[in-house]
Amino acid sequence: MPSSTVRNLLVRGMLAGLLAGVLAFAFAFLVGEPSVDDSIALESTASAPQHVHGGDTAAAPAAPAAEEEEELVSRSMQSTFGLATGVLVYGVALGGIAALVYCFALGRIGRFSPKATAALVAAAAFTTVYLVPFLKYPATPPAVGNPDTIGKRTTLFFLMILLSVLLAVAAVILGRRLAPRLGNWNASVLAGLAFAVAVTLAFVLLPGNEDAVKETFPAALLWQFRLATLGIQAVLWTAFALVFGHFAERLLAPRPAPATPPATAVPAA
Amino acid sequence: MAQAIVSPTTEVTETLPIRALLPWAVFLGTLMLVLLYFVGAEQGATSVFSGASVHEWVHDGRHLLGFPCH
Numbered sequence: 142m143p144s145s146t147v148r149n150l151l152v153r154g155m156l157a158g159l160l161a162g163v164l165a166f167a168f169a170f171l172v173g174e175p176s177v178d179d180s181i182a183l184e185s186t187a188s189a190p191q192h193v194h195g196g197d198t199a200a201a202p203a204a205p206a207a208e209e210e211e212e213l214v215s216r217s218m219q220s221t222f223g224l225a226t227g228v229l230v231y232g233v234a235l236g237g238i239a240a241l242v243y244c245f246a247l248g249r250i251g252r253f254s255p256k257a258t259a260a261l262v263a264a265a266a267f268t269t270v271y272l273v274p275f276l277k278y279p280a281t282p283p284a285v286g287n288p289d290t291i292g293k294r295t296t297l298f299f300l301m302i303l304l305s306v307l308l309a310v311a312a313v314i315l316g317r318r319l320a321p322r323l324g325n326w327n328a329s330v331l332a333g334l335a336f337a338v339a340v341t342l343a344f345v346l347l348p349g350n351e352d353a354v355k356e357t358f359p360a361a362l363l364w365q366f367r368l369a370t371l372g373i374q375a376v377l378w379t380a381f382a383l384v385f386g387h388f389a390e391r392l393l394a395p396r397p398a399p400a401t402p403p404a405t406a407v408p409a410a
Numbered sequence: 411m412a413q414a415i416v417s418p419t420t421e422v423t424e425t426l427p428i429r430a431l432l433p434w435a436v437f438l439g440t441l442m443l444v445l446l447y448f449v450g451a452e453q454g455a456t457s458v459f460s461g462a463s464v465h466e467w468v469h470d471g472r473h474l475l476g477f478p479c480h
Contacts, residue, residue, distance in 0.1 A: 146426060147431055151434060169470075213463050219470045223471065224471050227471015230446075231449050231450075234442040234446045237442040241438060245428075248424055248426075279476075281479075283473060291478060296455065370473075
């Protein structure tokens with residue numbers, strides 16, 4: 142394999158992440174923004190100015206009206222270019238990291254085609270980087286969080302991501318070790334079970350989110366917002382899996398395929 | 411999910427050597443994590459730059475991507 146393969150895969154990973162980010166942005170704008178707007182509207186009408194939105198968090202905590210905020214970035218900018226910046230950078234960064242993982246996983250996690258490996262890496266990334274941390278520390282819309290606990294909440298959230306990634310790596314290693322003795326299916330089921338048990342233990346042992354959502358916050362709106370954040374990630378990682386898988390296969394199997402393309406149909410066991 | 415690699419004689423793709431991966435992992439990995447930090451945490455929990463303009467600019471993305479945001 143040429144030495145430029147790694148570089149080429151990484152560039153394609155970031156490109157696939159960018160394209161996936163564009164789709165995720167479209168989804169976030171159409172599906173996620175309405176609930177963000179509704180939450181901000183609630184925040185503005187709430188009498189208790191717990192969080193000074195759009196301004197310096199240290200400034201004037203006793204200000205009675207939301208109008209006193211100094212708006213650094215307008216809402217229309219936040220919901221379009223600001224949101225696009227966040228989601229696209231997120232897509233490129235995670236696309237690059239996923240491509241790094243892919244370079245390592247290729248041929249090392251079992252007999253999977255380039256496309257199937259891409260799908261597995263993307264599924265693992267979605268699960269460990271978003272789904273598992275989300276189940277413990279779900280995303281909160283504006284007007285829910287308490288600015289005073291942002292440090293602790295951020296630490297716990299990133300810690301949960303790191304922990305679920307490490308547990309998934311351990312589960313994959315466990316599965317590979319057990320495979321010769323138990324067979325692929327049983328080893329994979331056992332590794333998955335071990336991961337689920339370890340994650341559940343972590344959920345029980347780690348401290349919960351201190352910012353309990355206020356009773357007055359509409360449950361339907363919270364549900365809508367959280368579902369939207371989950372959808373954004375599903376769009377991002379599905380698009381990444383398909384686009385990057387396509388790129389990777391073209392890169393890794395460049396021979397002009399005859400009537401029967403080789404090795405495209407090794408199904409995920 | 412997991413199966414021992416007997417030999418790269420089948421249709422399975424060959425592995426990429428770790429030595430070729432390591433410099434990329436360190437360089438690109440760090441760069442990507444810095445990007446994630448700026449999207450997810452800058453001017454929230456900790457600040458490299460003072461003010462709140464980074465926070466405000468990526469505000470909606472931060473909420474919708476699940477990061478704790480104020």
